[in-house]
Amino acid sequence: xxxxxxxxxxxxxxxxxxxxxxxxxxxxxxxxxxxxxxxxxxxxxxxxxxxxxxxxxxxxxxxxxxxxxxxxxxxxxxxxxxxxxxxxxxxxxxxxxxxxxxxxxxxxxxxxxxxxxxxxxxxxxxxxxxxxxxxxxxxxxxxxxxxxxxxxxxxxxxxxxxxxxxxxxxxxxxxxxxxxxxxxxxxxxxxxxxxxxxxxxxxxxxxxxxxxxxxxxxxxxxxxxxxxxxxxxxxxxxxxxxxxxxxxxxxxxxxxxxxxxxxxxxxxxxxxxxxxxxxxxxxxxxxxxxxxxxxxxxxxxxxxxxxxxxxxxxxxxxxxxxxxxxxxxxxxxxxxxxxxxxxxxxxxxxxxxxxxxxxxxxxxxxxxxxxxxxxxxxxxxxxxxx
Ligand SMILES: Nc1ncnc2c1ncn2[C@@H]1O[C@H](COP(=O)(O)OP(=O)(O)OP(=O)(O)O)[C@@H](O)[C@H]1O
Ligand SMILES: [Mg+2]
Numbered sequence: 001x002x003x004x005x006x007x008x009x010x011x012x013x014x015x016x017x018x019x020x021x022x023x024x025x026x027x028x029x030x031x032x033x034x035x036x037x038x039x040x041x042x043x044x045x046x047x048x049x050x051x052x053x054x055x056x057x058x059x060x061x062x063x064x065x066x067x068x069x070x071x072x073x074x075x076x077x078x079x080x081x082x083x084x085x086x087x088x089x090x091x092x093x094x095x096x097x098x099x100x101x102x103x104x105x106x107x108x109x110x111x112x113x114x115x116x117x118x119x120x121x122x123x124x125x126x127x128x129x130x131x132x133x134x135x136x137x138x139x140x141x142x143x144x145x146x147x148x149x150x151x152x153x154x155x156x157x158x159x160x161x162x163x164x165x166x167x168x169x170x171x172x173x174x175x176x177x178x179x180x181x182x183x184x185x186x187x188x189x190x191x192x193x194x195x196x197x198x199x200x201x202x203x204x205x206x207x208x209x210x211x212x213x214x215x216x217x218x219x220x221x222x223x224x225x226x227x228x229x230x231x232x233x234x235x236x237x238x239x240x241x242x243x244x245x246x247x248x249x250x251x252x253x254x255x256x257x258x259x260x261x262x263x264x265x266x267x268x269x270x271x272x273x274x275x276x277x278x279x280x281x282x283x284x285x286x287x288x289x290x291x292x293x294x295x296x297x298x299x300x301x302x303x304x305x306x307x308x309x310x311x312x313x314x315x316x317x318x319x320x321x322x323x324x325x326x327x328x329x330x331x332x333x334x335x336x337x338x339x340x341x342x343x344x345x346x347x348x349x350x351x352x353x354x355x356x357x358x359x360x361x362x363x364x365x366x367x368x369x370x371x372x373x374x375x376x377x378x379x380x381x382x383x384x385x386x
Contacts, residue, residue: 073371074154074175077161080168082106084132094175095144106131108174109144112365115153118145127173128157134168141178151220153182153337194244198279201330202232205287212341224294231256235282247377249275253311256289260302267302272313272323281378284349285323292325292369301330301366309366321375326364335362346371354378 043384065086068075074091078084082105084166091108092098099108106128112120122128126137137158158173209228215221234255238247250270254261256266277285295304301307307330313323327333336343346369350356356373 008218017333071183074177075172076108077170077172078106078127078131079170080131082128082171084108085170085355087232091175094144094152094177096148096150107144110147111145113143113151114314115141126156127158127171130160130173131168134160136160144175151179152177191244191285194279198236198239198244198283201280201283202236205232208345209341212344214340223236227294228287228290232283235286239279239282242276244279246276246278247286248305249277249285249313252277252282252286253289256286256293257309257311267307268309268311270311272311273315275313275379278379280353284353287349288346288371291346296327296330296367299331300333301327304330307331307366315375316372321378323371325367325369325371328370330366332364333362333367334364 035075053244068086070089071088072090074088074094076084076091076099083102084099084104087099087108087278095109097108097110097206106122106126109122112122112125114120120142124138125142127136130137137156141153141155144154146152154175154177156173156175158171160168160210161170161172163169204284206229210225213221213228215224217378235247235252238251249272257270260266260268296302296307296309309330310326310328311324312326313321316322347358350371350373352356354373354377356377358375359370359372361368361370
């Protein structure tokens with residue numbers, strides 16, 4: 001059979017009504033298979049793409065978490081209800097505990113406080129506000145307490161997270177530890193307060209010195225005032241040297257009596273334990289020492305070449321501290337009839353500033369002055385060290 005027959009036959013068949021319907025059915029079936037194949041192929045490639053996207057997203061999330069974990073700041077996320085969905089290593093360090101994912105709400109810290117020390121409920125913390133009010137919260141501070149009792153001051157940065165349509169889906173928070181800055185600020189404030197207090201005190205003492213110093217001539221008056229202000233200056237310089245942490249008693253005494261200790265046979269002898277005076281005690285003791293020395297030089301043992309002064313200090317019983325000034329081998333001493341600025345300053349400084357007592361014993365062979373005060377008024381307060 002030639003191909004002409006086949007073509008002819010097919011033509012005849014194809015032109016019959018039946019054949020037309022059959023042809024259409026075949027064509028339709030073919031088209032359907034092609035479409036199904038195409039759809040299957042498309043679906044397969046879509047599944048592949050989906051898988052690829054999923055893997056990429058998972059990989060990205062993993063890298064993102066690694067990145068967050070490496071951050072030195074505490075970071076955590078929550079869902080829209082405030083339940084924690086992620087936290088990094090720095091957050092665990094700051095909180096001192098691990099919150100339960102999907103359970104713990106608002107913040108993973110053990111306890112929270114406001115900057116003034118009042119307890120802060122977790123549901124009122126900045127992150128809770130950010131989620132409840134669907135807004136970014138800035139400019140707040142808080143304190144977290146760990147289960148071991150240690151506290152961390154921090155600034156939170158809670159920020160709502162929204163989906164494409166703008167609906168709230170959760171929040172991210174970063175907590176920046178500011179404990180060191182806070183401690184530094186407190187120290188600076190305390191030091192500034194201490195300096196202002198000292199300066200006020202110093203001015204009051206200088207004013208009283210000028211008002212109460214008496215002398216027969218203007219020159220003597222000038223010298224007396226100058227000497228007194230110098231004594232304050234010495235104490236101040238010693239305190240400034242130690243950045244207001246305190247001044248050594250031995251150093252104060254040596255500075256004041258330096259002119260009488262230069263010879264081989266020093267006329268002023270000192271003995272006592274090493275002791276750092278707090279700024280208030282240093283100022284008071286410097287003034288008292290200056291008045292004792294000036295009086296000794298004017299009327300007492302240091303007014304003659306052979307006279308001596310023995311200075312001793314030590315801790316006594318019942319938390320007391322005793323400082324003893326004993327003159328000898330000077331002119332014969334009699335009880336004074338008047339009290340001038342010197343003795344008033346000694347008594348005033350020791351009694352009013354340091355809660356102490358002063359006893360003068362006017363012995364014939366030389367004055368003995370005993371200062372007795374609570375030791376805790378004298379020594380440097382631990383908080384003031386710079
Ligand atoms: N170390 C001493 N030895 C002997 N007498 C003293 C001694 N210290 C003080 N006096 C006597 O006590 C008096 C009172 O001393 P105080 O220091 O109070 O006043 P002042 O020295 O006279 O004057 P001011 O101190 O105001 O310059 C003195 O005038 C002196 O007579
Ligand atoms: Mg005097």
